[in-house]
Amino acid sequence: MASNDHGQVGGQGLTEFVDRYKRYMQQKEETNEFIRDLLVYADSVESNLREENSQLHQLLGNTRLDLDDATKSRRDLQLRLRDMETRLGIAPDRNPYVMVLIDGDGLLFKEHLVRQGAVGGRKAADELRKAVTEKFSYAEETPIEVVAEIVANVSGLSKAMKRDGCLDNEATLYDFVSGFNQAKAPFHFVDLGYSKDAADAKLLCSARFHLRNFNCKLILMGVSHDVTYAPYLDHLIHDETFKQRIIVLEGCPTVQDIVSTGITITSFKNIFRSDKLRVHSPQSETTQAASPPPSVSYAAITQTKASPPPQITLPIPLKRANTPARTVKPPTPAWNPGPRGLDPLIQVNSVALERLKKRKGGDKLCNNHFLRGPCTKGDECDFEHNYNPTKDEKNVIALFARLSPCTKGQDCDIDNCIYGHHCPSVVNGICSHPHCKFRVDEHPPGTKFKYPRHADW
Template sequence: MTVEITSLEQRYENLCLAEDSKDQLFKDLFKKLRELKGELCQKEDEVDNQERIAASFREENKTYKSELDSMRRDQGKLSYVSVLVDGDGMNFLGSLVQDGEKGGHEAARRLIKAVQDHVQNVDPDIPPNTCYKIRIYANAEGLTRAYHAASVLPTDQDLTTFIQGFNKGDTMCDFVDVGHGKECCDVKLQDLLKQDIDDLHCRRIIFCASADDGYATVLRPRQGMKPISLVEGPPFARAMKELSLTFESTSFETVFMTDKLKPRRVSFGPTNTTITPPRTPTQNYALAAKAPPPQPPPQSPAQAQAQAQAQAQATRPATPISNKPKLSVCVNAQGQRVDRSLKISAKETIKSLKSRKLCNMFHILDACSYSGCTHEHGTVLDSQDLTDLMFIARSSPCYTGLSCRDINCISGHRCAFGDKCPHADCRFERSMHGVDTVIVRTVEYVVG
């Protein structure tokens, strides 16, 4: 009996322990619930705060987006595409140039249309209100002579009306005459190119100077800084050809010629050549000896005496043929034309002769194809002056280059400095530097 009571007591104690454990469990559960509820309320407060902050951010974002759109619209009003053209090397189609002011207006319209089509093709997201700034720099007088020499323009027509028509074609079109000196055009275009690359409003640059490697030195270090398109008129020069593989490239064949202007020079052969007289009545003895004397009208004794003196002067022996330079086509082993070396005077003498603005064609070739020539014809030069004048004439590169075979060509076919040329913007193409001067074949012709 005692054992049973003890067992019952033990069972009771165990039950009490279980009840106590159950009570403690419920107490712990309620405590945990209170803690979780507190944390939930805290999280709810945090969420409410985050929602208020998010709502504030949404409002601010909406405001910022509106301001950004407004800034983009304002920037779009100022954004532009820059079109830079070396007018000396990128020549307009002859049909446009021949049409004077009307042709200039049409050239501006075609150029703008060609640029717009190209930009839409390579940058379709460009703002519709983007303007196009077209700036052409050229030596108008020299360019006129080139068109005359290539028989594109008659000698009684210049580029004045064409340029005026181009400038009137659009308010953003500017054709600027930089005057004499090729470097004038190069320097201006290079500085404008650098400025447009740094200008945030410039959306793209359309660069038109395919035949001049001098611009490669400015373009090459700026690859990737600004979208640039290279336009090919005459074939790309070597360095520009390399860059065209990196930049966008295109051609505007409705606007620019695809070849360089090639002069059609005066030919001395069995056919008769018309000689343009000097602007001032200066006697050329070699020509006077060839021409029959005119029949004089009735004269007074004083006039007859003056005429007799003039005839005596005109019938003086012609300048010896040795005073005339020998024009020749010299070719090296590569088939390239080579300019024969000249024994020239001192630099001061060359500079003085150059300042006289002599007509090279008149003095060297005994003929000038320009009816309105403004350069000095004057008296016959002596042998050394003719040699020096030939040297001066060679400072202008031949349009045809090393392949020239015109025996009457007096332009230069190689840079006088060769591979050691100190001029980064030398007007001679790179291929005309370091030319092999060993002559393997020569055809000579003596002017006179």
């Protein structure tokens, strides 16, 4: 019995050992499999890291190239800027200046200055520079320069000033201009002769040039008397870049069209006249027996009136009983507005007139372009250029231009001047234009006005 029990115990120990061995081998196999999987995963991670590292090295290399290129470009730009500043003789904000642009046919210096000739010209330049510097100082540490350009028809202006009585000799104005030019290097008084278009174009081109110059801090434009500058000024003040850099310099009160733009207006009352030249008509012209027929006006065409009944003239006067004799008044002499006289008649087709009246805003035709063309303002003009008007339409355009007064009035000696030299809107003694721009003395004596007027200047 004892041997059998011992055999049973020995058999159970062997079975247990075999089971443990199997479990060990299974665990070992699992461990080996885990290690193989771990090695595969580690190899995959290492491969990915190597690939990412390679990409980062490539990006770093490209970034270094970009940085080197940017550094080189910046240095090149610095060298070019320094070279440009050296050649131009300027540096940013080290040469600020105020530009004074004056239409000398309308903005006139005080009489006491002009009468002094060359001495007065130098005084006028000094006073103008001093007034601008005191009123528009730019920075305390940087002195500001004043540059002045005046354009005018010196010959025509000297004659007008002599007729006005503020000059005894026309040569005095030439002496004044010479003195003005001699006073300061950047001061120029330019005689442009009889071309009004040349004066307008020169001032506007100068304004555009200086507004694009960063050293130009301000532009004073002495054009308060001339309505033709209003569209250009209106265009400028709607540009935020230029709005704060342009001011109208006033002599005689500014025309309403410029005031309506909202532009800033200033004046130097001790330097410039606040009144216009007076017009004196020669005695021989006031006693002329006949004058040209009055021009057809805008008001005359738009008003429809019945024709007067026909009059019958008999070869032998009829006798009337108890009819008192009537005194026949002599005909009233035709009105003569001044030296230039009345503008010639413009025949206008009413259909063409109504057609062009319907064009509004920027669709309106440019008077200068179609009457004298091409327009000196080019693409910056606010009116239409791309149009082919008929002959009748050109007559209407000429009529519209007549509604704007010529800045020289009766002193104008330009034969083909397109502007009006007296009001063309007077019909039967009544001015019917709602926004008449002519002064009272540019209407026939006794003219009544259908609409309220602004104060004359």
